[in-house]
Each structure stands twice: as structure tokens, then as C-alpha cells.
Amino acid sequence: MDRVVIVGASLAGWSLARSLRSAGFGGAIELIGDEPHRPYDRPPLSKAYLAGDLDLEGISLLVPDEDVPVTWRLGVPAVSLRERTVALADGTSVTGDAVVIATGTSPRNLPAAAGLRGVHTLRSCDDADALRAAFGPGARVVVIGAGFIGSEVASTASKLGAAVTVLDASPEPLAPVFGSEMASVVTSLHALHDVTLLTGVSVAGFSSSDGAVTGVSLADGRVLPADVVVVGIGVEPAVSWLAGSGVAVENGVVVDAAGRTSVPGVWACGDVARYPSARAGGAIRVEHWTHAREHGAAVASGLLGAPVEYDPVPYVWSEQYGVMLQFAGFVRPGDSVEIVDGDPASHRFVAAYRRSGRLVAVLGARIPRTFVRLRRELTAA
Template sequence: MRSITVVGASLGGLASARALREQGFDGRIHIVGDEVHRPYDRPPLSKQFLSGSNESIALETGHDAALDIEWHLGSAAVALDCTRRSVTMASGQELVSDAVVLATGASALSLPGARGVAGVHTLRTLDDALALRESLVPGVRVVIVGAGFVGSEVASTAVEIGAEVSVIESTNAPLQRVLGAHVGRIVAGLHDRGGAKLLTGAAVRGFVTSAGRVTGVELHDGRIIGADVVLLGIGSQPNVGWLVGSGVEVADGVVTDRRGATSVPSVVAVGDCSTVRDPLTGLLTRDEHWTAAANRPAVAMKTLLSGGTSTETFSTVPYVWSDQYRTRIQFAGEQGPDCRIEIVEGDPTAGPLVAVYRRSGSPVAVLALSSPRSFGQWRRQLCGASRDVGASR
């Protein structure tokens, strides 16, 4: 194997190139990216970078010059020919290599009627963050649709800047899908205490505009929330449309096994564009968190360089963190409606706290609010239990 094309110039793509070199690959590495920017860190886009308190978001370090990457930026991949291992870009340039890494990430979802309306934003890219940052000034009315991680972080940042913030969430609690309803209601207190107005169980009908600019958000019950700025934080979709007809299996992302292998030999996938099939249940899970994009490429590159013979698999304990209203939220594991939640430390009304999720008496997930030491101890227990389970299969 003398050349590898990595499609995607963000964290997953850069981590893949680093892993290839660390594992002894000395051939050519091409990285294709649709943005003109070199790899940058996305989590600060909703926090420190958005507030202007920290402009340092570059992912590359001085050591990365030794990776000897051939960059192809500002032109998206538009087609993959798996037979020839060729990637065609929007510019018309074609790259033919011995293997391909798919790391194209995901795009922010929007709502009907939002397109072309001034003042309505999504937040996924550096350019998105720059546009949103320009509009966040003291006293501005900001409405955030979606109380997930991105929406909640932007709400916290906007409050800090001095904006008047309303958060609209269609479910009964923030982060309900990830943390469960009970803990989600505890997290709701962060918005209340932090200074944002949270509306749960509220669905958006459309936008009120004047001269092409948003002036409000209309809810299904007829209420109108006045707005100068609107952020849509309602989730993302994997960037896999360009793979139609390629032969790569796609289902809410590029389908891989727990080693990063796709349905096509010498093609692996990592990061937000991939969805992992559970070998026991067949269920697909798309892990969109930073840690997955940072850590899984090392495993996937072993799969690629070994010709698919490597047996190393991804960690089975997902981990995510978020900074909101000067509170660090940390969550590890996977919870479900069958879990019993126990507050093992702290105060659920004011925090800090630690909550453990148990299934059949065994801990399967842990949440901490500003309790990093206790969280680390519980997380190590989860990782140890995961290794034990994996060894017994």
C-alpha cells in the first residue's frame, strides 16, 4: 500500500493521518476537505471562540508538519469509485489511491422556511461561528431551537455576552435522548439558574419575518417568541450523499463494524459520518462526539493497514462532555428507559452531583455535574466492566 486518500479535513481526518504515520505507513497521504480551512477544533465554536475569549482553535501542532500530508482543500468530494479507489472532487480533480478513509463528518439540520432568512443560523463550521458571533451583542434577543449540547452551550455563551436568551425544546427536558428524562429535568435547572428562559414541550411552526429578516419564532400553540437572532440546534445529518452508487453501505451514515471496516475492502470510515453496527443485535449507532472522532481512527487505521485482519475494536463506553453556565457536564456509557438512576453524590437541585445509571443492578452509565474526580472513578469502573464483558464473549 503506497497511497491513501482521507476524505474529510477535520478532527477525524487529521487523527487518521496521525495514526497512519504512528503505525508505520510511509506512503502518500492525501486529505480532501470541502472547507478552505485547515483542521480546527469544533467544540469551542459554541463556547470560547463564539464569545471571543479564545481564538485558538487550530488542531494541528508543530509536530504535524512531519506527517507530510498532501492537502486538497476548498473542494468537496463528489464521487467514490470503489473499484479504482478513486475520489473525484467538485473541482474535477481525481485522486486514485490504494485505500480510502471516509471522514466527511456531518451537516447541521435546518427547518422549513429558514433558508434565506437573515438572522437564522446553524452552527457547524468556522464560518457559521463567525457569522453567529457577529450578531451576538448585549441586549440582542436570541432564540435557540433545540436544547441539545450545541444549543445549550450557545445559550450559555449568549447569556454571558449579555443577550436575552430563550431556548425552545420539543421534548420535556433538555438532552433527554442522551441523559434520560429524569436527569434532563435536573439539567434544565442550569438554564433557569443561568439566566435563559427554557420552554419545553414546544414545537416550532415557523418564523416571523420583516423585510427578509427574522423577528420572531412561531410555536405550534400560536405563541410568538420575539427574536433578532435564531440558532437552529436540532441535530445533524451525516455527509454521505456523495456516496450514492459507490457500493459502500449507507444507513444514517457509512455502516461499519466495530473496527471501522465498511462493506468495501480497503475503505474504512470514522467520525460523525459513520454508524457502527452492533455485532450481537445488529443495531446501528452513530456516535457524534469529539472523543469518538479523536480516538477511533487509531483502530480503523489498524484495520486498514492490516488488510482487514486486525481484531482490535472501538471502546464500547461512549464519553461526552459539555460546558454550560460554568458547569462541566460529563457523561459516559449508554442509558435507556430500563435504567434505574441513583444520585450517589451531591445535590440535584443546585449541583454539583454524580448520578449512576444501573441496569439489573450493574452500573452502565454515569453523569457528573462539576464533579470530575468522582466521575473519573466511576468511568474507570465502566471501562473495566466493558473489557470484562468483551473478554467473555
């Protein structure tokens, strides 16, 4: 193998490139990215970068003085794949002995908001720059979606002095992740910081003036004034460019435990990949930072002839209103939950989830020692 083409220049793709080089791969690595920027960390986009506490250099994934020779092809999206040849938007193409799909995800949009100024999604540093310019003291911000991204953006907007309302169609936001009992503990952070959370509500449309959003209309007839709207209703795997490629796609690129797709010589890793998980009881697609880094490294091992059976315990963190939340594992309806340390009322606690007496997940806030101990137990199970 003399040439590896990586489509996707974010964490998973960069982790793959670094892992190949650290393992001694001396061939060519082509790294293709649809953004003009070299790899940077995305979690700060809704937090410290959005708040202006970090700049682009401060969130760079490149390590100073680390030598990772690659050929950069940035700001030119991939538009199609045929066997192991990637066609780019500028009319050029790149062929590799192996191609790795690491294109991640794209934020979902609301069609009713198309073309309206003041309506934002958040995926890139450029998105965050536009949002930061819109936030400010007294700005009326409506966040649609009370998941991780929506809640983190609400937290940052509140910190910057905006008046924030968060909407969610579910009566219990985050319940699919944390279960009903602990989800209510997490979402209670909004009220403690004077952020209004409206649950079980549907967005019917938007009001506007001269092409700029002025309000969010709810299905129950209410209209919420808004200078800024942030749509945080989840993401979709970035796979449209794979149409006609023969690569199997079903809620992401379907891969085996080593990261191989249905097309010989084509692999996938990170948020875009859907892989088999014995821990989860079926195929899953994970959208967490730790997964992107670890999956990129695992696929690199397979490319070099030492495939690994990738099936870790998922881990995610979220910082909201100064509280660091950490979660590992899988929660299903019917799992029992027990507070094993601290007090949820103070948002300083560790909760253990069990299924038939077996530890299956752990959620922690501001007690890292207990959380780490239980996470190790969970990983070893």
C-alpha cells in the same frame, strides 16, 4: 499500500493521518476537506471560540513542531466515489489504495427559514464568526433545540449579554441521553441564568422584514420576537456524495467492527460511521469528540494490517453556564439512577445508572475524581 485518501479534514480524518504516520506509514496521504481551513477543534465553536476567548489558531488541531506529512486538498468538497477514486468539485479526482470516509455530519435546517438573514446553524468556524457578530448586549436570541449544541450556544449568548429563549419540541429535553430525572437537573441551568426554556413547543414558521428574521411563530399562536435565531435540531451524516458508490448507508456509513465498508478498500470513521456495538446491543453512530479521535486511530490500525474490534464506552462532555458536565455509557428506560456524590441542587454531583444491578452509565458535574473512578469501572466491565 502506497496511498491513502482521507475524505474529511476534521478530527477523525486528522487523527487517522497522525496515527498512520506515528505507526511508520511512509506512503502518500491525501487529506480532502470541504472547508478551506486545516483541522481545528469543533467543541469550542459553541463556547470559547464563539465567545471570542479563542481564535482559529487557538483551536487548531495541528501540534506545533509535529511532522505529519500530508497533501492538503482543502476547500474542494468530494462529490462522488467510484471504487477507490474520489471525484472533487473542481473537476479533479484522487485515487488511493485505500479511501477513508471521515466526512462527519451536517446540521439539520428548517425549510421555513431558508434564505432568511439572521437564522443560523453552527458547524464551522465561519458559522461561529457569523453568530458572534450577531450576538451582543440586548440582542433577542431564540435557540431552537435544547440539546448539547443549543444549550451551549444559549449559555454563550447569555454570557455576551443577549436575551435568550430556548425552544424544544420534547417535553423533556435531553431525557433520551440522561433519563428524565437527571435531564431535568441539567436543563434547570437555563432558568438559573435568566434564560427562558420552553418545552413541548413546535415552530410553525418565522416572521420577517426585508428578508431578515424578526420572530419565531409557535404552533400555539405565540410569536417570539427575535433578532437572531439559532437552529440546533441535530445533524445528519454527510453521505449524499456517496450516492451510486455502492457503499452501504443506513443512518451513516455502515462499517464492521474494524471500520471496513461494503466496498473493498473503502473504510469509514468518526461521526459518519455506523458500527456494531455489543455494549449498545446493536449498530450505533456516535457524534462525540472522543469517539472521532479514537475511531480514527482504530481505523488506522486496520489499514496497517492490525484491525481492532472497536467498541468503547461512549464519553461526552458539555460546558454550560460554567458547569462542566461529563457523561459516559448508555441509558435506557427503566435504568435506576443514584446520586453517589454531591447534590444535584447545586449542580455539583455524580450520578450512577444501573441496570439489573450493573453499572451502565455515569453522569457528573464538578466532581471529576468520583466521575473518573466510575468511568474506569464502567470501561472495565
